[in-house]
Amino acid sequence: MLPGAVPSPNIWRHTDTYETENRAADPDGRLWQAMRDALTEGGRGGFAGRTVLDLGCGTGFHLPRLADEVGPGGSVVGVEPHPSLVSLARRRVRGLPRVDVREGVAQEVPLPDASVDVVHVRWAYFFGRGCEPGLVELDRVLRPGGTALVVDNDGARSTWGSWFRRGYPHLDPPEETERFWTTRGWTRVGVDMGWRFASRADLEAVVRIELRPEVADAVLAGHDGLEVDYAVNLWVKHQPR
Template identity: 45%
Template sequence: MRPSPNIWHTPDVYELENQAFDRADQVGAAIDALHPLAGATLLDIGCGTGYHLPGFADRGARVLGLEPHPPLARLAAARLADRPESSARQAPSPAPEPAPGPPAPSPAVARRAGVLTGEAEHLPLANATVDVAVARWAYFFGPGCEPGLAEVERVLRPGGLAAFLDNDATRSRFGGWFAASLPAYDPIAVRRFWRRQGFTALDLDLAWECPDRATFEAIVRIEFEPALADRILATHPGTSVDYAVTLWHRTH
């Protein structure tokens, strides 16, 4: 398990980043269009503090978060525990059966939604128990992530959807910053990898939209090394930036 330097160390600032990114929830709408979420069981792999789980539940899904870092998993469970049960649109569906043996599900599993502690390479769920599996930057993409992809395929029901959101380093202002931060990163090789795995690219043009400059600066500084963050902030005024992403999706 590789620590995530942004959300692990500064979950409060990462919360502000979640609020700034894709404020119209185009990603959620795209996933819903690819596989209707009403009545579906959705697994959010690397859910962090569970920021996106309520949004998926609002679309009618029974949501499960998976998070390897226990402090974040506890925050995600608390977020769901604070959510009024009456706000869900669908009647609860049966819970997926956990796989035998460790890692066991978190005890904070609610009637409609829950949080599991575990890693993508060893999903703590039985075969064919999930309709939609999603991840947002939670699992570094490209060669080396095949064990996690095999696990996703195992837990998905026939006709289930895998949908993974990745940065597009080939376009947008933010994409240029991302490319500068990882000079060895090869976005063309990454796209070739996903296509070999049978995934289709859905390119989305989104943005960070912050309420003030202080928030914008704070989230830039958790995403980039100090020297690059200084250069970005010195040359980019304002409180927003265009942000291109790719939603890689495959129906199993």
Template identity: 60%
Template sequence: MRKALAGAIPSPNIWNSPRLYELENAAVDPHGRIEAAMREVRDWSGAHVLDVGCGTGYHLPRFAATAARVTGVEPHRELAAAASSRVRGLANVTVAHGVAQSLPLPDSSVDVVHARWSYFFGPGCEPGLVELGRVLRRGGTAFVIDNDATRSTFGGWFRRALAGYDPGAVERFWSARGFQRRSLDMGWRFERRADLEAVVRIEFSPEWAEEFIAGHTGLEVDYAVNLWWRGY
């Protein structure tokens, strides 16, 4: 049985190592800067929130605490099942098996879209953007969180490991489509060195991972992201 729907962009980190990716989710943004910045733009209290590429559903309960309704969409069958298990008992949350290019939601049914390190990486994601325009109500807001590869320790690792990545082209792509950017310093903070090393190994090839691990001490990694957002 195919594990992911056709059209899904593979995410080797979480698809291959969901348990380790849980460690990464727990370590990301210990000060809550991403959520605070999102709320400054558009609070989701009482809203219908859509999490595109929700993975194992890590963020769904947090949205559900104040949202009227939360929908997670995930193309990987096993991750979607894990997300459903995570939110079992939360009456205002549902998880659907689907892809960003064909969201299983009616027109004009969503107030806030959240996509974190999922599908919307710049050029090539146009079909998904069309879908956002379809499902968002007038006055809705779309948030896309992605790496800021121009700075931070993690950004330096990212540039070295993905030599063909052009952050300038990505910025031009989003700006041309009416998205605004807020650059945020968040970071990783782990409780154990072994967890940090394990997460680095699911994010990068073995050669790069071992080099980065050897050159970095401690339990924290400074990490910058871009919060892209647009009102509809």
């Protein structure tokens, strides 16, 4: 494992269930739409034709979709510190032109200065208090006019937000998280992303890789159905042109 990697027990230890979680997320494409909107605001160019870095790409779940979004004129690079996830990501994108996966960490991104237009970071435990070296790297690798997009849980609202606060009481409260990003020039876009599962067994398995057993038992006992109201924050920062 590369130094600087932050333990991510959900995807490291339960890789298949994490895939189920990714498949259940954003069933109506609201998060993708919010990212497209962020990339086009102020007359900016959107995804098409851009070079995108997916930082902390895990098994590369989002790489094929990002490749579709950038289209034939663009390219995608995934960076991930966990060697077996790097292998899975490479296998996933084998045969896709203009998609590459590299081993690396946010604190030392294996890319040249000013070489990407968009940085996409999802469920990045390595961002938050103490991650300043990674944020400096984002500024380094982004081209002038480029955009960084960081997606993470919104503990302030939604059913998942309340479960998350219950499961991780030691994490910064939502207002601290907001202060962390906004004082560094980031803008928050709230997105009602949602989770929609194919079966109750899938929903329960995913909740159990995200929350401690006693918290998972309690929240599942109080929640019926296959969907969970799940709000996320999309943090956006544009580089000066």
